[in-house]
Amino acid sequence: MSGTLFVISAPSGAGKTSLVKALTEADAGLGVAVSHTTRPARPGEQEGVHYHFVAAERFAAMVAENAFLEHAEVHGNRYGTAREEIARRLARGDDLVLEIDWQGARQVREAHPDTVTVFILPPSRAALENRLRGRGQDSDAVIAARLAAALDEMRHHDEFDYLVINDRFEEALADLQALVRTRRLRHPAQAARHRELLAQLLTSH
Amino acid sequence: MSGTLFVISAPSGAGKTSLVKALTEADAGLGVAVSHTTRPARPGEQEGVHYHFVAAERFAAMVAENAFLEHAEVHGNRYGTAREEIARRLARGDDLVLEIDWQGARQVREAHPDTVTVFILPPSRAALENRLRGRGQDSDAVIAARLAAALDEMRHHDEFDYLVINDRFEEALADLQALVRTRRLRHPAQAARHRELLAQLLTSH
Numbered sequence: 001m002s003g004t005l006f007v008i009s010a011p012s013g014a015g016k017t018s019l020v021k022a023l024t025e026a027d028a029g030l031g032v033a034v035s036h037t038t039r040p041a042r043p044g045e046q047e048g049v050h051y052h053f054v055a056a057e058r059f060a061a062m063v064a065e066n067a068f069l070e071h072a073e074v075h076g077n078r079y080g081t082a083r084e085e086i087a088r089r090l091a092r093g094d095d096l097v098l099e100i101d102w103q104g105a106r107q108v109r110e111a112h113p114d115t116v117t118v119f120i121l122p123p124s125r126a127a128l129e130n131r132l133r134g135r136g137q138d139s140d141a142v143i144a145a146r147l148a149a150a151l152d153e154m155r156h157h158d159e160f161d162y163l164v165i166n167d168r169f170e171e172a173l174a175d176l177q178a179l180v181r182t183r184r185l186r187h188p189a190q191a192a193r194h195r196e197l198l199a200q201l202l203t204s205h
Numbered sequence: 206m207s208g209t210l211f212v213i214s215a216p217s218g219a220g221k222t223s224l225v226k227a228l229t230e231a232d233a234g235l236g237v238a239v240s241h242t243t244r245p246a247r248p249g250e251q252e253g254v255h256y257h258f259v260a261a262e263r264f265a266a267m268v269a270e271n272a273f274l275e276h277a278e279v280h281g282n283r284y285g286t287a288r289e290e291i292a293r294r295l296a297r298g299d300d301l302v303l304e305i306d307w308q309g310a311r312q313v314r315e316a317h318p319d320t321v322t323v324f325i326l327p328p329s330r331a332a333l334e335n336r337l338r339g340r341g342q343d344s345d346a347v348i349a350a351r352l353a354a355a356l357d358e359m360r361h362h363d364e365f366d367y368l369v370i371n372d373r374f375e376e377a378l379a380d381l382q383a384l385v386r387t388r389r390l391r392h393p394a395q396a397a398r399h400r401e402l403l404a405q406l407l408t409s410h
Contacts, residue, residue, distance in 0.1 A: 119392075125405045154406055162387075163395035165402065175390055181383035182367075187324075190368035197370065200330045201359055 003095040004183045005086065005112050006030075007105045007160075008176075010120035011150030013131030015166045019120065020099055022169075023176045030095045030180060033086055036062065039077035052082075070100060070107035081108075095180060102156035116183060118176065119160035123167035206397040208234075208300040209388045210291065210317050212310045212365075213381075215325035216355030218336030220371045224325065225304055227374075228381045235300045235385060238291055241267065244282035257287075275305060275312035288316075300385060307361035321388060323381065324365035328372035
């Protein structure tokens with residue numbers, strides 16, 4: 001019985017990372033796919049936990065081998081999700097979350113049509129701008145560029161199966177949990193999980 | 206924005222009625238469709254609340270007018286769900302639960318292909334038989350007939366979208382709540398609900 005791939009996308013400033021962290025930490029059957037990246041590890045980041053850190057040449061070779069389910073370049077660094085890891089973990093029955101942008105979501109949807117895709121929105125324009133402004137240490141130009149990038153991402157909201165508004169964190173988290181729970185209740189997966197119960201219930205004697 | 210029709214079926218003894226009661230009482234946006242029936246009202250049952258009580262002639266006329274979304278005969282009494290009530294309440298945006306058997310579910314699915322159908326199973330054969338045995342006042346033949354009917358119902362479990370196991374009541378209730386919550390998060394419904402937010406977020410300035 002194969003697991004489900006959940007793609008979660010959002011503009012920066014929507015709170016996606018905190019939501020995904022809370023979602024996966026509270027659910028042993030739901031893992032996060034570890035991406036490959038060419039960017040250097042930051043202090044505290046661990047190989048194989050936060051990312052697989054690889055050289056640009058290795059990344060390019062993997063692209064050439066079609067080893068990535070999706071990949072993208074952001075600020076000159078490359079990021080990708082290895083097909084093999086996803087396929088192996090789904091086959092084991094794990095559910096997996098991928099935090100990627102709308103372009104990655106499109107690539108994943110093509111390769112895995114039964115992927116569940118979710119877009120997270122901030123509760124207001126003011127909340128979004130506030131989050132993007134950060135700690136007030138960035139120039140107006142930097143903030144304007146972030147806002148433009150967020151708008152660009154949000155314009156693709158309608159390519160996703162589900163829309164979650166991150167107004168209250170606990171409610172948005174409960175939304176994501178409901179999506180995961182519902183997916184596990186689908187008939188074929190549940191019937192496989194409860195095969196013995198069904199056999200026992202359906203015996204006539 | 207139209208509401209969703211949820212069909213919930215189960216063998217007698219699976220706890221469906223208590224689950225649906227708890228589900229709908231805790232959710233103001235989720236109503237129960239009131240069936241028409243030819244059986245006499247029992248003490249405490251109210252017209253228009255528990256059932257629409259109608260004479261056999263009236264029921265037959267409604268069948269002839271194709272006024273029922275689904276109808277069935279059980280122990281010589283007829284039961285049906287009026288199309289008009291369902292259509293009107295869904296159009297108003299209400300979500301609705303129908304508690305019907307697999308044959309009714311099949312009729313509803315044909316008329317409303319986007320119905321969400323759920324089958325509830327008891328946690329074990331022993332639990333099922335125990336529930337069907339009731340308070341020990343029925344003959345073995347009556348209990349055997351109930352068990353046969355339950356088996357007949359359960360053989361159709363695989364026609365449903367979702368399978369819920371009523372082992373612990375609170376968990377089964379949370380399963381049903383997740384199904385309803387998930388449905389409301391689907392993109393077109395959410396985008397319609399949050400039209401102003403989307404307009405505000407997507408304005409470039």
